[in-house]
Amino acid sequence: MELNQVRYFINLAETLNFTAAARLSSVSQPSLTRAIHRLEEELGGKLIHRDGKNSRLTGLGQDVEAEFRRMAAAVRSVRDHSENWAMGRHRVLDVGVAPTVGPKEFSAFFESALAEVPSVEIKLHSLQSNEDASEVLSGKYHACILPRETRPDLKLSVHPLFRERFVLGCSATHPLAAGDIVRGEDLVRFPFVDRLKCEFRDEIRDHFARRDVLVQPRFRSDREDWVQRVVADSDAICILPERSATAHGLVTRPIDGFVLEREVVIATVSGSTAPVEIRKIAQMAARYAWN
Numbered sequence: 001m002e003l004n005q006v007r008y009f010i011n012l013a014e015t016l017n018f019t020a021a022a023r024l025s026s027v028s029q030p031s032l033t034r035a036i037h038r039l040e041e042e043l044g045g046k047l048i049h050r051d052g053k054n055s056r057l058t059g060l061g062q063d064v065e066a067e068f069r070r071m072a073a074a075v076r077s078v079r080d081h082s083e084n085w086a087m088g089r090h091r092v093l094d095v096g097v098a099p100t101v102g103p104k105e106f107s108a109f110f111e112s113a114l115a116e117v118p119s120v121e122i123k124l125h126s127l128q129s130n131e132d133a134s135e136v137l138s139g140k141y142h143a144c145i146l147p148r149e150t151r152p153d154l155k156l157s158v159h160p161l162f163r164e165r166f167v168l169g170c171s172a173t174h175p176l177a178a179g180d181i182v183r184g185e186d187l188v189r190f191p192f193v194d195r196l197k198c199e200f201r202d203e204i205r206d207h208f209a210r211r212d213v214l215v216q217p218r219f220r221s222d223r224e225d226w227v228q229r230v231v232a233d234s235d236a237i238c239i240l241p242e243r244s245a246t247a248h249g250l251v252t253r254p255i256d257g258f259v260l261e262r263e264v265v266i267a268t269v270s271g272s273t274a275p276v277e278i279r280k281i282a283q284m285a286a287r288y289a290w291n
Contacts, residue, residue, distance in 0.1 A: 098146035102244035
């Protein structure tokens, strides 16, 4: 398998047209077609259903596209880093962050980290739904900040940062914001906003189902900023990690009898294979006085 084949197939997956993909790849159509045929032979299956204007990726083709895009991103990252070294610029450290981890706790930390390690530039990426700490091992990211995973990996060095409770989120003027603690049965009186990327959706649902508290989602989103904005601007409610609340006008309250916590960690490659800069930043994060 050659890098050109990766590029050709990504262009074909985008256009679903061999002529257009060849044009994007700056090669002739026969050359691109032969490259795709060789790729299919090597992988042992068809990557695209050829049906004129209705061509579409096969199941294998969809999986290969996702992996090839990760490979292409890793290649771009390698080129960027090598160029930075050659030009004497800052070393860029790619850090993946789970979308449910809010930025509020990290702005002061990154400010102190950059002051301590002035030779680096930190580039933050949002982890996709199919990504986890294993992306560190693939080389896509130098580190990942995310809730601790249930399956430990000896190839990863995982530093705990802080623990946080799951709490009710509502607007500052909401009736449930008036008290210091909220009763679970009071939740059913208000529209519920479902956070689709919450790692603990099942646990939250099961907790309230066991207590006959059946909240009915009226709005669902995988965008944390949309969830928080809807809740802050209406009488809707949500359940979220207490340190993730960032929207103006959004407040949090503990729920009586509801005890659920998560631990946020930073994961890097274990041992000396990780860049010395990211190891230093991870150690700083482990020692940092999180509020």
